[in-house]
Amino acid sequence: MSEKYKIKNQDRIYFITFSVVQWINVFTRTEYKDLILENLKYCQQKKGLVIYAWCIMTNHIHLIIGRNSDHKIQDIIRDFKKYTSVVITKAIAENQQESRKEWLLWMFGKLAEKSSKHQKYCFWQNEYHPIELSDNQMMSQKLDYIHNNPILEGIVREPQDYLYSSAIDYAGGLCRRKRVA
Numbered sequence: 038m039s040e041k042y043k044i045k046n047q048d049r050i051y052f053i054t055f056s057v058v059q060w061i062n063v064f065t066r067t068e069y070k071d072l073i074l075e076n077l078k079y080c081q082q083k084k085g086l087v088i089y090a091w092c093i094m095t096n097h098i099h100l101i102i103g104r105n106s107d108h109k110i111q112d113i114i115r116d117f118k119k120y121t122s123v124v125i126t127k128a129i130a131e132n133q134q135e136s137r138k139e140w141l142l143w144m145f146g147k148l149a150e151k152s153s154k155h156q157k158y159c160f161w162q163n164e165y166h167p168i169e170l171s172d173n174q175m176m177s178q179k180l181d182y183i184h185n186n187p188i189l190e191g192i193v194r195e196p197q198d199y200l201y202s203s204a205i206d207y208a209g210g211l212c213r214r215k216r217v218a
Contacts, residue, residue: 044110044167050089050103051110051167052179055118058148058159061141062095068132069125070201073098076121084108084116089176092183092202094190099183101170114165122160180207 044051057063064070070093080086085106092099104110129141145158152159170176184207187199196204 050170052101053165053167054099056097056162060096064095084113086113090180090183090203118161126158
Protein backbone atom coordinates (compact mmCIF):
# COMPACT_ATOMS: atom_id res chain seq x y z
CA MET A 38 0.00 0.00 0.00
CA SER A 39 1.44 3.37 -0.96
CA GLU A 40 2.13 6.06 1.61
CA LYS A 41 -0.79 8.04 0.18
CA TYR A 42 -3.20 5.34 1.37
CA LYS A 43 -2.13 4.74 4.95
CA ILE A 44 -3.83 5.64 8.17
CA LYS A 45 -1.42 8.13 9.66
CA ASN A 46 -3.49 9.63 12.45
CA GLN A 47 -5.64 7.19 14.45
CA ASP A 48 -7.77 10.03 15.81
CA ARG A 49 -9.03 11.21 12.43
CA ILE A 50 -12.06 10.18 10.39
CA TYR A 51 -11.56 8.16 7.19
CA PHE A 52 -13.50 7.25 4.08
CA ILE A 53 -12.81 3.66 3.03
CA THR A 54 -14.14 1.18 0.51
CA PHE A 55 -13.90 -2.62 0.64
CA SER A 56 -14.41 -4.37 -2.68
CA VAL A 57 -15.07 -8.03 -3.35
CA VAL A 58 -12.38 -9.59 -5.54
CA GLN A 59 -13.03 -9.17 -9.25
CA TRP A 60 -15.98 -6.95 -8.25
CA ILE A 61 -18.13 -10.08 -7.94
CA ASN A 62 -21.74 -9.29 -6.99
CA VAL A 63 -22.08 -11.15 -3.70
CA PHE A 64 -24.26 -8.78 -1.71
CA THR A 65 -27.36 -9.41 -3.79
CA ARG A 66 -28.74 -11.59 -1.00
CA THR A 67 -30.01 -10.14 2.25
CA GLU A 68 -28.34 -12.79 4.41
CA TYR A 69 -24.86 -11.80 3.19
CA LYS A 70 -25.52 -8.10 3.80
CA ASP A 71 -26.85 -8.95 7.26
CA LEU A 72 -23.58 -10.75 8.05
CA ILE A 73 -21.73 -7.55 7.20
CA LEU A 74 -24.03 -5.55 9.48
CA GLU A 75 -23.60 -8.02 12.35
CA ASN A 76 -19.84 -7.80 12.07
CA LEU A 77 -19.82 -4.02 11.85
CA LYS A 78 -21.89 -3.97 15.06
CA TYR A 79 -19.40 -6.34 16.68
CA CYS A 80 -16.52 -4.05 15.73
CA GLN A 81 -18.42 -1.10 17.20
CA GLN A 82 -19.15 -2.88 20.47
CA LYS A 83 -15.91 -4.79 21.00
CA LYS A 84 -13.23 -2.88 19.10
CA GLY A 85 -14.31 0.75 19.34
CA LEU A 86 -15.13 1.27 15.66
CA VAL A 87 -17.13 4.46 15.13
CA ILE A 88 -19.25 4.48 11.98
CA TYR A 89 -20.41 7.85 10.71
CA ALA A 90 -21.83 6.63 7.39
CA TRP A 91 -22.08 3.38 5.49
CA CYS A 92 -23.53 1.71 2.42
CA ILE A 93 -23.45 -1.92 1.29
CA MET A 94 -23.60 -2.22 -2.49
CA THR A 95 -23.66 -5.49 -4.48
CA ASN A 96 -19.88 -5.86 -4.65
CA HIS A 97 -18.41 -3.23 -2.34
CA ILE A 98 -18.94 -1.39 0.92
CA HIS A 99 -18.36 2.29 1.66
CA LEU A 100 -17.72 3.52 5.19
CA ILE A 101 -16.83 6.73 6.95
CA ILE A 102 -15.20 5.60 10.17
CA GLY A 103 -13.12 6.51 13.17
CA ARG A 104 -12.41 4.89 16.52
CA ASN A 105 -12.97 5.47 20.22
CA SER A 106 -10.60 2.87 21.65
CA ASP A 107 -6.96 1.85 21.69
CA HIS A 108 -7.48 -0.49 18.72
CA LYS A 109 -5.80 0.81 15.58
CA ILE A 110 -8.18 1.46 12.71
CA GLN A 111 -6.13 -0.69 10.32
CA ASP A 112 -6.25 -3.58 12.80
CA ILE A 113 -10.03 -3.29 13.11
CA ILE A 114 -10.33 -3.31 9.32
CA ARG A 115 -7.95 -6.26 8.98
CA ASP A 116 -9.89 -8.30 11.53
CA PHE A 117 -13.24 -7.32 10.01
CA LYS A 118 -12.18 -8.33 6.51
CA LYS A 119 -10.58 -11.56 7.70
CA TYR A 120 -13.63 -12.63 9.71
CA THR A 121 -16.25 -11.59 7.16
CA SER A 122 -14.43 -13.38 4.36
CA VAL A 123 -14.70 -16.62 6.35
CA VAL A 124 -18.34 -16.24 7.44
CA ILE A 125 -19.57 -15.09 4.04
CA THR A 126 -17.87 -17.86 2.08
CA LYS A 127 -19.22 -20.34 4.65
CA ALA A 128 -22.71 -18.86 4.26
CA ILE A 129 -22.42 -19.20 0.48
CA ALA A 130 -21.29 -22.82 0.80
CA GLU A 131 -24.20 -23.66 3.12
CA ASN A 132 -26.89 -21.70 1.27
CA GLN A 133 -29.18 -24.16 -0.53
CA GLN A 134 -30.77 -21.25 -2.44
CA GLU A 135 -27.46 -19.95 -3.82
CA SER A 136 -27.61 -20.70 -7.54
CA ARG A 137 -24.05 -19.43 -8.09
CA LYS A 138 -22.53 -21.35 -5.16
CA GLU A 139 -20.10 -23.54 -7.13
CA TRP A 140 -18.96 -20.68 -9.36
CA LEU A 141 -18.50 -18.23 -6.47
CA LEU A 142 -16.49 -20.67 -4.37
CA TRP A 143 -14.45 -21.72 -7.41
CA MET A 144 -13.61 -18.05 -8.16
CA PHE A 145 -12.66 -17.30 -4.57
CA GLY A 146 -10.58 -20.49 -4.46
CA LYS A 147 -8.79 -19.74 -7.74
CA LEU A 148 -7.91 -16.26 -6.56
CA ALA A 149 -6.60 -17.66 -3.26
CA GLU A 150 -4.22 -19.93 -5.20
CA LYS A 151 -2.56 -16.80 -6.59
CA SER A 152 -2.18 -15.22 -3.17
CA SER A 153 0.39 -15.91 -0.49
CA LYS A 154 -1.96 -14.41 2.14
CA HIS A 155 -5.02 -16.58 1.58
CA GLN A 156 -5.35 -20.29 2.18
CA LYS A 157 -8.75 -21.45 0.97
CA TYR A 158 -10.63 -18.44 -0.39
CA CYS A 159 -9.78 -14.90 -1.35
CA PHE A 160 -12.92 -12.81 -0.83
CA TRP A 161 -11.89 -9.15 -0.40
CA GLN A 162 -9.49 -7.13 -2.51
CA ASN A 163 -6.44 -6.31 -0.40
CA GLU A 164 -6.72 -2.54 -0.61
CA TYR A 165 -9.21 -0.26 1.05
CA HIS A 166 -7.52 3.10 0.34
CA PRO A 167 -8.31 5.13 3.47
CA ILE A 168 -8.82 8.81 2.72
CA GLU A 169 -8.53 11.13 5.69
CA LEU A 170 -11.45 13.52 5.86
CA SER A 171 -9.68 16.60 7.07
CA ASP A 172 -12.47 19.16 6.69
CA ASN A 173 -16.25 19.48 6.50
CA GLN A 174 -16.23 19.87 2.72
CA MET A 175 -14.47 16.52 2.25
CA MET A 176 -16.79 14.89 4.78
CA SER A 177 -19.87 16.25 3.04
CA GLN A 178 -18.61 15.20 -0.40
CA LYS A 179 -17.92 11.60 0.73
CA LEU A 180 -21.19 11.42 2.65
CA ASP A 181 -23.11 12.45 -0.48
CA TYR A 182 -21.11 9.99 -2.55
CA ILE A 183 -21.90 7.10 -0.19
CA HIS A 184 -25.60 7.87 0.08
CA ASN A 185 -26.08 8.54 -3.64
CA ASN A 186 -24.34 5.33 -4.72
CA PRO A 187 -27.60 3.28 -4.76
CA ILE A 188 -29.23 6.00 -6.91
CA LEU A 189 -26.37 5.95 -9.41
CA GLU A 190 -26.73 2.15 -9.63
CA GLY A 191 -30.48 2.48 -10.30
CA ILE A 192 -31.48 0.64 -7.13
CA VAL A 193 -33.57 3.43 -5.57
CA ARG A 194 -34.78 6.93 -6.42
CA GLU A 195 -34.00 8.51 -3.06
CA PRO A 196 -31.01 7.75 -0.81
CA GLN A 197 -33.16 7.09 2.27
CA ASP A 198 -35.09 4.38 0.40
CA TYR A 199 -32.08 2.06 0.33
CA LEU A 200 -32.21 -0.22 3.38
CA TYR A 201 -28.50 -1.01 3.49
CA SER A 202 -27.23 2.51 3.98
CA SER A 203 -27.07 5.13 6.70
CA ALA A 204 -28.94 7.60 4.46
CA ILE A 205 -32.23 7.00 6.27
CA ASP A 206 -30.56 7.92 9.55
CA TYR A 207 -29.37 11.23 8.09
CA ALA A 208 -32.83 11.89 6.63
CA GLY A 209 -34.37 11.51 10.08
CA GLY A 210 -36.48 8.52 9.09
CA LEU A 211 -37.40 5.47 11.05
CA CYS A 212 -34.99 2.68 10.44
CA ARG A 213 -36.58 -0.36 8.78
CA ARG A 214 -33.55 -2.60 9.16
CA LYS A 215 -31.03 -3.68 11.74
CA ARG A 216 -29.19 -0.58 12.95
CA VAL A 217 -25.44 -0.39 12.67
CA ALA A 218 -24.77 2.88 14.41
